[in-house]
Amino acid sequence: MAMTTTCDVAIVGAGLGGCFLALLLGRNGHNVVVVEQGPAIPAAGADFVKRPGMGVLARHGLGSLVERHALKRDIVRYYHDGEAIQECRYPDGFLIRPYRELVEVIYSCCSMQGVEFWFDSQIERLEHDGDRVARLVLADGRELRPGVVIAADGSRSMVRQALGITQETSAYPHIMRVATVPLTASVARLNRLYFNSDGWFSYLYPINEEQARVFIGLPLEDEREVFADGLAVDAVKDLITDNDDAYDVLGPAHWQRIPVSAMRAPAYHRGNAALLGSAAFACHPMTGMGMSYTMHDAEILAGVIGAAEGDPVLLEKGLETAYEPRRHAHAELIGYGDALAGTFHDKAAYLGVFREDLHVFGDTEPTGGGFVTVLR
Ligand SMILES: Cc1cc2nc3c(=O)[nH]c(=O)nc-3n(C[C@H](O)[C@H](O)[C@H](O)COP(=O)(O)OP(=O)(O)OC[C@H]3O[C@@H](n4cnc5c(N)ncnc54)[C@H](O)[C@@H]3O)c2cc1C
Structure with a gap:
């Protein structure tokens, strides 16, 4: 029974x-x-x-x-085509x-x-x-x-x-790869998020005192080429410009593939x-x-x-x-x-749609404003 x-x-x-x-x-x-x-x-x-x-x-x-x-961190610096464009500050920090x-x-x-x-x-x-x-x-x-x-x-x-x-699921037109790598000084200093005119993006941040997480997102056709045989580090040097001490750890890393979709x-x-x-x-x-x-x-x-x-x-x-x-x-x-x-x-379009209220406070009540500093 x-x-x-x-x-x-x-x-x-x-x-x-x-x-x-x-x-x-x-x-x-x-x-x-x-x-x-x-x-x-x-x-x-x-x-x-x-x-x-x-x-x-x-x-x-x-x-x-x-x-x-x-x-606990409280700043993310954004880059476009290799240049810093804005910093987003979190008044309460994030974990x-x-x-x-x-x-x-x-x-x-x-x-x-x-x-x-x-x-x-x-x-x-x-x-x-x-x-x-x-x-x-x-x-x-x-x-x-x-x-x-x-x-x-x-x-x-x-x-x-x-x-x-x-x-209703809609796949984004890019593939993400993620790796956990040894922490380097530049990643320990600041969370950095990079974009470029080809629609590539990358995010580097520490996850503890010894390790960092790195995301790289690329349109499907570029992803096949850049990750044909592990990561071709030279291909991302124009994207990830302010973390050059990380290049040596990105090459040997194990890159997990993550398709990303929205779902409603x-x-x-x-x-x-x-x-x-x-x-x-x-x-x-x-x-x-x-x-x-x-x-x-x-x-x-x-x-x-x-x-x-x-x-x-x-x-x-x-x-x-x-x-x-x-x-x-x-x-x-x-x-x-x-x-x-x-x-x-598209830098201008990105800055145009970026919403510090949603990004920082989500569905909680914003306290004050002006936490995004446009650098260029
Ligand atoms: C690449 C990536 C990055 C993300 N980044 C962020 C971020 O920076 N910040 C953020 O807040 N959120 C982020 N998210 C979203 C976040 O991970 C999810 O919101 C969160 O994991 C939701 O948790 P969950 O419990 O619904 O699902 P899951 O963690 O997916 O847990 C589902 C569980 O159900 C189990 N399960 C599935 N089917 C069955 C079954 N039939 N019977 C029994 N068990 C079953 C699975 O084994 C699993 O353990 C990210 C997601 C992804 C994919």
Whole structure:
């Protein structure tokens, strides 16, 4: 006979969204099961927590825990065709902490709240009772009977598909490569973001006292040539002009290939199920806001689920009135990412679409202004 577990909330996916929501719900006394297909929490994701995310972490007493091993920066310098064009200042700074470490901090707090994690567990199908998900059936025969289901299972979300929620994905006309390299003095000094007239871009920043992360984005045809046999460093010397001490570490690096897309969904909930994080939306990584918005979304979801107190009618009403409007904030962010990505080749157009309010404050209230200094 199938082993059936009843829980208040089943969360599919143990990434940042799933773990953070599990923590908030666990703290509020909800009985939560997180189902994760992998053997552990995921390793790959973003590095930046900006103002909205820092605010969420602080509101839940996690600010200092996350900051303790994070780097805090407050300036990014931008270059076009090799020349510095502007600096963006963050009055509260922003945090750099590798995704795996950030999720690990949150995950370890979950165990103190009695949240159950089922790793190496695959959902086979969802069984519905009308609009509501009545049961999650796992590949190994176990079953979950949840009051609420959260799809936090990433951009290819199986749960979103099973709910019948469509999505619109648009691939950007460039491929990104990312590498982790030894930290050099120039990268330790300043975060630098480069663009050029060919639509190439690159971002270099430290992730700890010894290592740096480097992104290089190129149109598909250029990417094939520049990365034909590892990175042809000479090809990026006119792009990455103020980090010449990094050239020696870029060549031997292992460059992972990352196709980037924007993703929009027309609805974030159906019945007793809701989408969270990359299952709900994806924006261009150069906005640097994906994680921050996801944590804010988890906070709203935790509030809705808590206020419903197990009442399905109140739950649906809360999801409709308090959670669905998040699509507007996401749409603005996605549109902003699209605008940035479409102007990397054109300095004037890029400076024209750059929005310091969204870049620095995201969906929080801006305090003052004038944090962008145009250098040329
Ligand atoms: C290259 C890149 C750079 C980025 N840069 C930034 C940045 O600078 N700042 C920022 O804030 N955001 C950034 N983002 C976005 C950020 O990484 C996401 O917002 C964040 O990872 C969302 O977390 P998540 O929990 O929704 O998804 P994920 O971290 O993708 O977690 C999903 C989890 O679900 C699991 N899963 C999938 N399917 C199933 C299944 N069927 N059953 C069980 N488990 C399943 C997966 O194994 C995974 O563990 C970036 C993203 C990318 C790709």
